[in-house]
Structures are given as structure tokens and as C-alpha cells.
Amino acid sequence: MRYLPLTEADRRSMLEAIGVPSVDELFRDVPEAARLSGPIEGLSNHMGELEVDRALSAMAGKNLPAGSVPSFLGAGAYRHHIPATVDHLVQRGEFLTAYTPYQPEVSQGTLQVLFEFQTQVSLLTGMDVANASMYDGATACAEAVMMANRVTRRKKAVLSGGLHPHYRDTTTTDARFIGFETVVMPPAPTGGEDLLAEVDGDTSCVVVQNPDVFGHVRDYTELGRACQAKGALLIVVVTEAVSLGLLTPPGEMGADIVAAEGQSLGNALNFGGPYVGLFAVKEKLVRQMPGRLCGQTVDADGRRGFVLTLSTREQHIRREKATSNICTNSGLCALAFSIHLSLLGEEGFARLAELNHAKAVQLADKLAAVRGVEIVNGSFFNEFTVKLPKPAADVVEALAQRGILGGVPASRLFGGGLDDLLIVAATETNTESDMDAFATALAEVL
Amino acid sequence: MSMNNQGRPTGIQNSDSAVPETVTGNRGLQIEEPLIFEQDSAGRCGVDLPEVPAVGSRLGAVKPRGRIGLPGLAEPQVVRHYTRLSQKNYAIDSGLYPLGSCTMKHNPRLNEKMARLPGFADVHPLQPESTVQGALELMAELGRWLATLTGMAAVTLAPAAGAHGEMCGIMAIRSAHDAKGDKGRTKILVPESAHGTNPATAAACGYAVEAIPATEDGRVDLAALKAKLGPDVAGLMLTNPNTCGLFERDIITIAEAVHAAGAYFYCDGANFNAIVGRVRPADLGIDVMHINLHKTFSTPHGGGGPGSGPVVFAESLAPFVPVPYVVQDKDGAFRLVEQAGDGPAFGRMKAFHGQMGMFVRALAYMMSHGADGLRQVANDAVLNANYLLARLQDVMTPSFEGPCMHECLFDDRFLKGTGVTTLDIAKALIDEGFHPMTMYFPLVVHGALLIEPTETESKASLDQFVTALRALAERAKSGDVAYFQGAPRLTPRRRLDETAAARKPVLRWTPAVEPEKVAAE
Numbered sequence: 001m002r003y004l005p006l007t008e009a010d011r012r013s014m015l016e017a018i019g020v021p022s023v024d025e026l027f028r029d030v031p032e033a034a035r036l037s038g039p040i041e042g043l044s045n046h047m048g049e050l051e052v053d054r055a056l057s058a059m060a061g062k063n064l065p066a067g068s069v070p071s072f073l074g075a076g077a078y079r080h081h082i083p084a085t086v087d088h089l090v091q092r093g094e095f096l097t098a099y100t101p102y103q104p105e106v107s108q109g110t111l112q113v114l115f116e117f118q119t120q121v122s123l124l125t126g127m128d129v130a131n132a133s134m135y136d137g138a139t140a141c142a143e144a145v146m147m148a149n150r151v152t153r154r155k156k157a158v159l160s161g162g163l164h165p166h167y168r169d170t171t172t173t174d175a176r177f178i179g180f181e182t183v184v185m186p187p188a189p190t191g192g193e194d195l196l197a198e199v200d201g202d203t204s205c206v207v208v209q210n211p212d213v214f215g216h217v218r219d220y221t222e223l224g225r226a227c228q229a230k231g232a233l234l235i236v237v238v239t240e241a242v243s244l245g246l247l248t249p250p251g252e253m254g255a256d257i258v259a260a261e262g263q264s265l266g267n268a269l270n271f272g273g274p275y276v277g278l279f280a281v282k283e284k285l286v287r288q289m290p291g292r293l294c295g296q297t298v299d300a301d302g303r304r305g306f307v308l309t310l311s312t313r314e315q316h317i318r319r320e321k322a323t324s325n326i327c328t329n330s331g332l333c334a335l336a337f338s339i340h341l342s343l344l345g346e347e348g349f350a351r352l353a354e355l356n357h358a359k360a361v362q363l364a365d366k367l368a369a370v371r372g373v374e375i376v377n378g379s380f381f382n383e384f385t386v387k388l389p390k391p392a393a394d395v396v397e398a399l400a401q402r403g404i405l406g407g408v409p410a411s412r413l414f415g416g417g418l419d420d421l422l423i424v425a426a427t428e429t430n431t432e433s434d435m436d437a438f439a440t441a442l443a444e445v446l
Numbered sequence: 447m448s449m450n451n452q453g454r455p456t457g458i459q460n461s462d463s464a465v466p467e468t469v470t471g472n473r474g475l476q477i478e479e480p481l482i483f484e485q486d487s488a489g490r491c492g493v494d495l496p497e498v499p500a501v502g503s504r505l506g507a508v509k510p511r512g513r514i515g516l517p518g519l520a521e522p523q524v525v526r527h528y529t530r531l532s533q534k535n536y537a538i539d540s541g542l543y544p545l546g547s548c549t550m551k552h553n554p555r556l557n558e559k560m561a562r563l564p565g566f567a568d569v570h571p572l573q574p575e576s577t578v579q580g581a582l583e584l585m586a587e588l589g590r591w592l593a594t595l596t597g598m599a600a601v602t603l604a605p606a607a608g609a610h611g612e613m614c615g616i617m618a619i620r621s622a623h624d625a626k627g628d629k630g631r632t633k634i635l636v637p638e639s640a641h642g643t644n645p646a647t648a649a650a651c652g653y654a655v656e657a658i659p660a661t662e663d664g665r666v667d668l669a670a671l672k673a674k675l676g677p678d679v680a681g682l683m684l685t686n687p688n689t690c691g692l693f694e695r696d697i698i699t700i701a702e703a704v705h706a707a708g709a710y711f712y713c714d715g716a717n718f719n720a721i722v723g724r725v726r727p728a729d730l731g732i733d734v735m736h737i738n739l740h741k742t743f744s745t746p747h748g749g750g751g752p753g754s755g756p757v758v759f760a761e762s763l764a765p766f767v768p769v770p771y772v773v774q775d776k777d778g779a780f781r782l783v784e785q786a787g788d789g790p791a792f793g794r795m796k797a798f799h800g801q802m803g804m805f806v807r808a809l810a811y812m813m814s815h816g817a818d819g820l821r822q823v824a825n826d827a828v829l830n831a832n833y834l835l836a837r838l839q840d841v842m843t844p845s846f847e848g849p850c851m852h853e854c855l856f857d858d859r860f861l862k863g864t865g866v867t868t869l870d871i872a873k874a875l876i877d878e879g880f881h882p883m884t885m886y887f888p889l890v891v892h893g894a895l896l897i898e899p900t901e902t903e904s905k906a907s908l909d910q911f912v913t914a915l916r917a918l919a920e921r922a923k924s925g926d927v928a929y930f931q932g933a934p935r936l937t938p939r940r941r942l943d944e945t946a947a948a949r950k951p952v953l954r955w956t957p958a959v960e961p962e963k964v965a966a967e
Contacts, residue, residue, distance in 0.1 A: 001819045003552055005904035006826050014833040014905065018849075023825045026832050026849040027724055029693035034729040039817035042594050046816035049556050056810060059587075060565025062580030064573065073570040076797055083493055085525055087562075093539030094532035097553050099881075100750040102545075104944075105937040106876055109535035110749035113528075116482050119954040123515045129953050135606035135752070138797035146650075166797035169786070173768070173793030177617055177651045217506045248508045261797070270561075271581045272571030272798025273606065274752030286951065292750065297947035300932075300940040309947040315609070315646035316887070320655040325646035327609040332748030339528055342482050343492035345518035350511075354498045361501040379506025400574045408572045415785035428495070 001046055064405070066269060070434035071405040072363070074383040074425025075213065075413060076137065076164050076239045077272060078264045080352075081429055086266045086339045095335055100292075100328070104307045105299075110331065111306035114294035117338045124244045124341075125258040126251025127280035131291040133329040134277030137261025138170040141207065141237050143279065143290045143324055144259040145171050148205035148233045149180055150323070151288050157205050158198045158232075161185035162212025164239055165413045167259075171207070187414060189214045189385055189421055190376055195223060199230050205257075209237040210250065213413070214376065214423065215383040217247060224254025233257060241265055241278070241337075242427075243381040245353025257281050265344075266336030276333035287313065290324030352428060356382035359426040359435075366439040367424070372446050376421070383425040385410065389446060392422040398445040404438055476938055479530040483955045486517030492524050515957065534938045535749070536881045542907050546853040546884035546896025547641070547689055549719050549741035554814065557745065557807035566806050571798040575781055581802065582780035585772045588809045589756075592737060595820070596718075597728030598758035602767045603800040608716055611736025611755025612647040612683070614795055618734055618759060618766040619681045619710045620651060621792040625766070631680035631709070637666050639690055639888040644683045644714060653680060660890050664690040664846035664855075666700060675707035685714035686730070687721065689888040690846055691831065691853035691896070701731025710734065710763065718742045719900075720828055720852035723821030733760045739801075743808035754804035765790040770799050826901035827852040830908060834897055837912040841919040845891045852900070858893025866922040868893040870930035873941065874921075877934045878914040 006014075011023070020026060027035065039045065047055075066079050073079070090096065094109060101107030101114075114132045121130035134140040145157045157175065159168050159182055172182045183198045195206050206227050210218045224234040236250035238260035250258045260278040267275060281289055287310065295309035315322040344352060360382040368375050372389040388395055392409035399406035410421035426435070471478045519527070536543065543550035561567060569581055589601040605611040616634065623631050634648035637658045645655040656674055661667045666684065675682075682704050686694045694700065704711045713727055713735040719742040727735050739745045739754040747753075759767065769791050770784040786793055815823060828851055835844060835854035843859040858868045872882030872895075884896040899908060921929065934940060 001815065001822060003554060003814070003902055004819075004822060004826055005902065005907075006829070010905040011826075011829060014829055018829075018832045018836045020832075020849070023829055026828050026851075027693075027721075028849065029695045029851075030721070030725050031695070031698050031730070034698070034725045036724055036726065036821075039821050040594060040723060040726070041817075043591060043817040044813065046819040047813050049814070052556060052810055052813045053560065055813065056560045056584075056806065057563060057565075059580040059584050060560075060563040062583065063565040063569050064577035065564035065568040066570045066573065067564065067568045071570065073572055075572055077571055079568070079570065083521075085492075085521055089525065089528040089532070091558060092529070092532040094535040094537045095528075095749055096558075096746045097538040097550075098535045098749045099543065099545055099548055099550055099747045103536070103872070103876065103882055104942045105873070105934050105939050106536035106881060107534075107749075108938050109531040109533065112479070112481070112531050112534070113749070115953075115955070119481075119483065120516065122954050132750070135610060136796050136798075139606065139610070139795075164797070166794060169769075169794035170796055173617070173795070174650070176793065177620060179652050217508055219506075219508050244511075245514075246505065246511055248511060268562075268567040268803075269570045270567055271569045271578065271802035273796070273801040274754070274803050275797075276752075286953070293951070293953055295947040296952040297943045299942050303939060305939040305942045307942045307944050307947050309944065309951055309953075312948075314642075316642035318646070319642045320645035320649040322642070322646040322649075325609045325613060325643050325650045326607075327641075327643050328607045328751035328753045330752045331750035332746070333752055335528075335749065339524065341516065342519060342524050342527070343521060344516070345486075345491050346514055346516040347489065347518060348491045348493045348495060349514065349516055351495045351498065352493075355495060357503070357505065358499045358501045361504050362499060364504070365501075377504075379508075380504055397574050397576065400577055405570065405573055405577070412572060412784070415787065 066405055069403045069405055070437045072407050072424045072426060072438060073405055075408040075423050076166065076261060077269055078240055078425060078427055079269055079429055080264050080427050082266055082268065082340060083343050085343060086336050089339050090332060090336050096332065101308060104305065108305060111294050113335055113338055115296065115306050117334045118294060120338060120341050121278045121280055125280040126249030127258055128283040129286050130278065130280035131289055131293050133334040134279050134291055135330060136273065136275040136277045137239055137259060138167040140259035140277030140279045141167040142171040142174040144235045144257040145175060145205060145207060147257065147288055147290060148235060151285060152204040152231065152233060154202045154204035156181040156183065156202045157207060158183045158195055158203055159185065160195060160208040161187040161193055162214060163207055163209045163237060164213045167237060187418060189418065196226050199232050203232045205233040205235050207235040207237060211243060211381045211383065214385040215380040216377055217379040217381055220253045235259060240382060242353050242356055245349045246357060247381060256285065262337045266340035267333050274330060274333050276330040276337055288323060291326050292329045355428045359428060359430050360384060363426040363435045366435050367442065370439055370443045382427055383423065386422050386424055388420050388422055391419045395422065395445055399441055402441045404441045406438060406442065477530050479527060481955050482527055483517050485519055485523060488518055490518035490520050492519055492521040541879060542903055542911050543881040544883045544897045544899050545881065546898040547716060549898060549900060551744050551900035552902035553744055553746040554811060557810040560810045561803045561806040566802065579780055582772050582782065584809060585805060586774060586780060588805045591812050592756055592758055595722060596735065596758045597726030599761045600759040600764035600767060601756055602771060603756045603805060604768050604795040605755040605757060606796050606801055607751065607753035608736055608738040608755045609643040609647060610795060611757045612643055612714065613650060614757045614768060615712050615734040615736055616647055616651040617792050618763045619712065621766040622763055623680055630677055633679050635674055635679060635682045637684060639688055639890045640683065640685055641689060641714060641716065648683065664692045665694050668696050668699065671700065672703050675703055675709065677708065679707055679709045681710040681712050683712045683714060685716060687717045687851035690855045691850040692846060693851055697730045716741060717852060720824055722824050723817065724824045728760055734763050739804050739808040744811045745804045745807040752801055752804065754801035766792055768793055768795045823901050830899040830901060830903055833908060834899055834912065838915060841916050853896055853898035855891065856895040857891040860919060861922055864922045864925060865927040866930045868895055871918055874918050874930050874933040875914065877936045880911055880914060
């Protein structure tokens with residue numbers, strides 16, 4: 001077995017050093033009735049690289065890679081071009097195969113990356129401080145709500161109908177078990193909603209998304225002010241991090257907490273994970289934050305260095321009194337995010353955002369020209385919703401048969417209802433001919 | 447001295463071995479690297495993007511974004527920055543990484559290759575099911591392996607990490623009690639030796655936590671447990687093998703007692719790597735258990751994630767899973783159930799379907815080992831740990847009598863009166879070229895040193911580690927406190943001031959002068 005270095009001779013001499021006749025003797029604390037006498041049945045035995053490669057490649061071959069066809073899916077996961085450098089650097093063994101940086105003297109690489117990542121996320125979101133990442137955007141959103149309840153000592157969260165339904169459901173699941181109330185507004189694909197009407201003296205936070213799940217660009221400045229007046233926090237969710245290159249950052253709109261998905265930078269679609277949750281707050285809330293934080297300090301020789309810090313918030317110290325049970329971040333995905341953003345820099349990031357918007361505008365114009373298609377949005381970044389004369393789920397299936405991945409039916413996200421709505425995204429990866437092919441195919445299937 | 451015919455010396459001229467002060471602060475291969483923000487040059491960019499087509503803005507009434515403050519670097523600078531940073535990390539690729547309870551084993555590169563196949567990596571989670579049959583098949587197959595290895599009835603792949611899996615398991619337990627209308631159970635029992643995530647998880651699910659003490663031999667105190675079990679207890683969270691590296695001998699009796707009290711038995715499966723292929727958790731009476739794919743099944747730790755924490759359920763809890771899950775229709779087609787609806791599914795753990803990239807890696811690892819190889823994994827992991835225990839027990843102080851499972855636990859009694867601490871031993875090990883063991887965990891012994899070598903270490907590697915650790919133990923006993931307190935000396939940074947970091951936290955870089963002010967001038 002290629003991953004196991006011990007030889008039979010090694011094993012024999014080691015057993016002798018231990019003073020037992022066989023390895024079975026080392027398992028003597030396992031109740032006899034439960035011990036297995038040989039390999040478990042029903043599973044294959046060991047295989048070489050070639051055989052594993054063949055079997056898994058066959059499975060991979062049954063999927064349609066988004067990049068192999070014109071693809072316009074978004075709704076929380078976006079296909080962007082990732083520079084080759086990103087994946088090369090991420091695969092350096094010193095990053096890939098290191099553990100959490102508990103021993104800072106031999107982890108300065110990971111720690112400096114996290115410090116830079118925290119800075120990048122703070123800058124992008126317009127917030128004071130960011131943590132070293134969460135599992136994904138949805139869990140970041142749920143953690144933000146739990147945090148708001150702790151900070152305000154209130155027990156009710158108001159969730160916008162424009163919040164991605166997976167984020168909504170993740171949040172309501174967590175809230176239900178800990179005994180918090182959630183008020184979930186109905187989806188409002190075409191218009192506004194009166195979130196403030198739901199805010200009362202027991203409301204800890206209002207959760208909104210920008211752009212919202214239907215793609216509308218929102219200004220939450222007024223809402224932020226109103227929340228503040230009522231003692232509730234404003235939580236702004238962002239599922240498309242590239243939008244932060246062009247839109248007013250949540251921090252400038254008065255967000256107290258930002259929970260975002262960072263997949264768009266550096267991370268492949270991966271059928272939904274692993275991704276990287278971004279979590280940023282105002283300075284005064286730092287000590288109530290969940291997740292890991294990296295901080296600057298000095299070493300014994302007075303040189304700048306980095307350590308994990310404020311760990312008294314965390315489970316390994318505080319146990320049941322911790323701010324969260326979270327124990328990992330999404331280290332490698334955060335690294336990929338950071339490298340991609342470093343390559344882009346100020347100019348590249350802004351250009352990428354502009355490019356995405358321009359592509360979406362082009363696509364919207366082409367789709368609007370298809371008979372029966374109506375663009376729902378008054379504003380959008382790189383994603384918008386179209387109203388179709390037929391159920392969107394059927395249209396998407398028919399498009400797939402023509403080799404077009406034509407968006408996400410709203411009904412798939414919301415579990416029924418909104419049957420005629422299709423959420424469509426365009427990024428820098430879409431060419432004009434992709435868009436023409438989409439428009440043509442759409443005209444055919446409608 | 448020998449010379450070649452260009453006058454270049456070829457022999458060694460000077461044997462002075464003192465480490466010199468250098469002009470740059472660099473030390474050969476160890477290169478000082480500023481923050482990326484300190485390398486900014488406005489207008490520089492590491493990507494070439496096309497011109498933006500001239501179209502009207504449809505952003506609406508929002509005000510356009512001003513300068514963000516991101517640094518500009520060209521691609522070679524970025525490559526060098528991250529390469530240099532990587533060289534400041536210890537990693538399993540560089541050497542023995544015996545962090546107890548963390549399972550730092552070799553990460554095969556085949557798994558990385560498989561996860562990057564476009565058919566897995568470049569697939570959108572919301573593509574029509576007809577275009578992702580292979581991805582769903584992979585999830586089903588991984589689920590089958592996990593269910594078979596554990597003997598369990600159902601699997602969810604949704605949780606993003608071990609602690610997330612714990613949460614999923616406790617939510618299932620709560621849902622099952624709720625379904626029976628049993629609302630009086632407000633407590634979760636957790637042994638003192640448990641990972642911090644266990645009590646934190648129980649609290650996050652709305653439960654009060656009660657600690658169960660350990661016995662002299664490092665196991666759960668059965669009598670104390672039985673005394674706490676009652677109609678107010680929802681479940682027990684137990685790690686097995688436990689965090690002392692010991693198998694809970696009484697586990698079947700524990701399970702029976704828990705069930706007799708109407709509670710459920712949650713097993714923290716963080717240490718499943720010790721017993722995979724040797725015993726099935728279902729046969730021990732466990733109702734629900736999470737599995738850390740990044741531990742037992744070797745998906746890379748990546749400097750702290752991403753992990754993946756699938757959960758397996760016995761028949762009793764099988765209906766209470768989160769969405770989404772994969773089902774197979776009669777015609778063989780795979781389908782995703784994504785909405786909880788009115789069924790018993792208790793909700794959703796995260797966006798989309800779980801850590802697919804980790805599923806591919808874990809399945810590649812399982813298939814590579816096979817049923818026979820996985821059993822050997824457990825055998826070798828346990829053999830390696832017991833070998834270390836045997837070779838170190840005369841100079842260090844084992845906390846409990848062996849055999850141990852995949853890790854061996856020592857406490858700091860062997861350092862008593864020396865002035866040297868567990869932390870000092872760890873730091874001195876770094877200078878010897880090893881990553882330290884887990885320190886000060888579990889909390890049930892004083893000054894814990896928890897060593898987990900894993901099955902992917904050779905005997906030569908273990909022997910070198912033993913030699914170093916024995917020498918350090920002897921050195922500590924000889925009273926050379928100054929040597930330890932100054933360690934490490936050979937690392938990119940020496941001991942870091944954690945107190946200062948926490949007292950006045952600096953959590954991000956800030957420019958010396960705010961960019962807006964620069965623009966205004």
C-alpha cells in the first residue's frame with residue numbers, strides 16, 4: 001500500500017519493542033463482540049492510482065462542466081476566470097498540508113496570509129475588522145444573526161425576502177434550535193418590502209442582501225439609520241464578492257455586520273463547496289465575533305510577527321460559553337481568495353467588476369429582445385431575473401438539452417412558487433457568442 | 447585550498463559556523479517578507495483584462511465606489527510573496543506533525559488531481575440534475591462507504607466541518623425527541639476530556655451542558671454517568687477513542703444506559719482513524735456520529751480548513767437529517783432532495799450540497815486503500831502510537847496505562863521541579879525540526895502532551911523523533927532551563943507575545959496615511 005511506510009519487518013520489531021505478540025493485542029480494549037475479524041464486506045479492496053483515476057474520471061465524465069458550454073448560472077455561486085497562479089500557489093505543500101497555526105513560530109506563512117486576508121475583507125466590505133473566514137456565506141449569515149442576538153440581548157431577527165433561500169434556511173435552522181425567533185419576509189422579486197414594520201423592541205437585527213437574490217442593487221443606508229434608531233443591527237449579506245468592486249460597500253451603508261460569500265475570488269464552482277465565508281464587523285463588536293482572528297504582535301527579538309488572538313471567545317477555551325462552536329476557518333479557500341485579489345489589485349478588481357456588469361447589461365438586452373421574455377429588474381450588477389411565459393424549470397431543462405446552462409429557476413431555490421422566474425448571471429467568462437446562443441436557444445424553447 | 451582553473455575556490459575555506467547578522471535581515475533560504483500592502487505600486491496589476499464594453503450602467507441609484515485601497519502588484523511579485531510566505535510554514539509534507547487529536551497524515555496528490563477534474567471542479571451546484579449525475583453518484587458512493595464502514599443506516603454529507611457535524615447530530619437528536627413530543631430533555635452530558643467543540647455545540651443547540659468526570663484510568667466514570675442520566679437528559683456526547691487516546695472499554699454498557707434513560711448516544715468521530723475497519727460504531731450502540739474527512743480520510747487541512755464533517759445515523763435517527771440529500775430513483779437516476787418541506791428533515795446546514803471538493807478527495811483516498819487497506823491504516827496508526835509510548839515511557843510520564851489507540855498522552859510530571867514546562871518542550875522540539883505535539887489538551891491531566899504520529903510515518907522518522915524527545919527530556923532534568931526558555935532559536939520568528947496581541951488587538955493593516963487624505967492633498 002503506497003501510503004503506508006511500515007514494512008513487515010518494521011512492524012515485527014515495533015511489536016517486540018512494545019512487548020505484545022500481535023497488533024490485535026493493541027485493540028484488546030475493544031469489546032470482543034464488536035471486533036471485526038477481517039476487512040469489511042461490500043467494499044472494494046485497495047487500488048492503484050491508475051484504477052482510482054479511471055473510476056473517478058468516469059464519474060466526472062457524467063457531468064457537464066459549466067465551462068464546456070455557454071453557462072449563466074449564479075444564485076450564490078459564480079463562474080469566474082481564476083488565474084493559473086492561484087491554484088499553483090494554493091497547492092504548495094507548505095500551505096496545503098499545514099494545520100491551524102497553533103505554533104506561530106512555524107506558521108508565520110499561514111498567519112501572515114490570514115492577516116492580509118482580514119485586511120482585504122475589511123477593505124472590500126468597508127468594515128473595520130474581519131475574521132479569518134467562516135465555512136461559507138450561508139453559515140456566516142447564520143453566525144451573524146446569533147451574534148446580533150448576543151450583542152443586543154434580543155431574540156428576534158427579521159430576514160428580507162431578497163435573502164438567498166439557502167442562507168435564510170441555514171439561519172432559521174440555527175435560530176430554531178437555540179430558541180430565537182425569525183421573521184421571514186415573502187420573496188419580493190419585483191419590488192420593495194417594509195422590513196422596518198417588523199422591527200420592534202425585541203428585534204436584534206435585520207438581514208438584507210445586496211445585490212439581492214433576484215439581482216436588484218439596493219441602497220440600505222436609510223434602513224441602517226432606522227435600525228440604529230430602534231436598537232437593531234443591520235446585517236448585510238453579499239453573495240457575489242465581485243460586486244464590491246463597483247457598488248457602495250456595506251460599511252458605507254451603515255452595516256454593523258457583513259456576512260458574505262467569497263467563492264467568486266480564487267475558488268472554483270466545485271458543485272457548491274468548499275467555499276469561503278467572509279465575516280466583517282464594526283470595531284466595537286470585535287469581541288463578540290465568532291471564528292478565528294489573526295493579530296499582529298512582536299517576537300522575543302522585537303520583530304513583527306502574527307498569532308491567533310482573542311481566543312478567549314472560542315470553544316477550545318470557553319467551551320459551552322464560546323461565541324460559536326466553530327473550530328476551523330476555510331483556510332485554503334481564504335488563501336485562494338487572497339491570492340486572486342492580490343493579482344487583481346485595485347485596478348484589476350475594479351475592472352473585473354465593470355466587466356461583469358457590462359456583460360450582464362449586454363445579456364439583458366439580448367434576452368429582452370426574445371419574444372415573451374421580460375426583465376424584472378430595474379437595477380442589477382451581474383445577475384438579474386427574467387419572467388418567462390413558461391415554467392422556468394422546464395425551460396432550463398430544455399436549454400440543457402441544447403447545451404446551454406441557462407440560469408437558476410427561482411422555484412428551485414424557493415421550493416415552489418415563482419415558477420415563471422429565471423435568475424440569470426453573466427460574468428467575464430461569457431462571450432458575446434455565448435449570449436447569442438443563449439438568446440437563440442431561449443427563443444426556440446419558449 | 448584547491449582552485450579550479452577560473453580561480454573559483456572549490457573547497458571549504460572557512461569553518462566559522464556562527465550565524466552572521468545580514469544586511470537584509472534575510473538568512474539564506476529564510477527571506478523576510480513585508481505585507482503585501484507594503485509592496486503596492488499604484489497602477490500595477492497582475493492580470494490582463496479586456497476593455498470594458500461601452501454599455502450604459504444599470505446599477506441604479508447607488509453611488510459609485512471610491513478607492514478601495516488594494517495594493518497593485520505584477521504576477522511575479524505575487525508568486526514570490528506567497529512562495530516566501532509558504533516557506534515560513536511547517537507542514538506534513540516537510541516532516542512529522544504529531545498533533546494529537548488532529549491527525550496530520552500524508553495528503554495524497556492523486557486526491558488533489560481528482561478534485562480538480564473539470565467534471566467535479568467546474569460544475570455549478572444548481573445545474574439541472576440531468577447534467578450532474580456523476581457528481582450525485584459520487585456523493586451516493588461516498589455515503590455508501592461511510593455507512594458501510596460505520597454500520598450505520600443513513601448519512602448526511604452536508605456539514606462543512608467536524609464541529610458543524612456535531613451540530614447536525616445534536617439537531618437530529620433534538621428533532622427526534624421533539625417528534626416524540628418529549629420536550630423535557632434540556633441537558634447534554636459531556637465528559638471532561640471532550641473537545642471544546644462538544645460543549646459549545648450542545649450550547650449552540652439550546653442545551654445545558656453537564657460534565658462527566660473521568661476515572662483514574664482515563665475513561666468515563668460509568669457510575670457518575672448513570673447517576674446523571676434521567677428524563678431531563680437528551681443525549682451523551684462521547685469521543686471514542688477518547689481524547690486521552692484510549693478506547694472506552696465500557697462503551698456498550700454506556701450505550702445501554704443512555705438508551706435505557708431514553709436518551710441518544712452521540713459519538714464524536716474525530717478519532718475514527720484509530721478504529722476504521724476494526725470495529726463499526728453501530729455495533730457499539732452509537733446512534734449518531736460525525737466523521738472528519740480531513741482527519742480519517744486525509745483531505746488536506748490547508749492551514750485550518752476547509753474541512754468536511756459528514757454524519758452517520760443509526761436507524762433510530764435516520765429520518766432526522768438535514769437537506770439536501772441524494773436519492774436514487776427506480777430507473778437508476780440520482781436526484782437531490784433540496785427542500786425540507788413537511789418531512790422529518792430538520793432544516794439546512796449551509797448553502798448548496800456540502801464540501802464536494804472534499805468528497806472527491808476522501809473517496810479517492812478510500813478507494814486507494816480499500817477495505818483491506820483501511821484496516822491496515824488503523825493497525826499502523828495504533829502500532830506507531832504504541833511504539834512511541836513504549837520508547838518514551840521511561841523518560842516521560844504517560845498519563846494512563848496502555849495500550850493506547852492512535853495517540854499517546856503524557857503529562858508534565860516528568861518535568862516537575864525542573865523549571866521546564868510543556869510549552870518549553872514543544873518549542874525546543876521545533877528547533878529539532880519537528881512540529882510539536884498537542885499541548886495542554888486534554889484538560890484532564892496537567893501539562894498534557896498528546897502525541898499522534900499517524901500511520902504515514904516510517905519507523906526511521908519515529909526513531910528520530912524519539913531520539914530528540916528523549917534528549918530533551920534528559921536536558922530538562924539536567925536543569926538547563928535557559929536553553930528551553932530561549933527556544934525556538936532557528937525559526938523565522940522566535941516566541942511571539944500573545945498577551946500583547948490580545949491586549950491591544952491589531953487585526954488588520956492600516957496605511958500610515960489614509961488614502962482619502964492623500965487624494966485630497
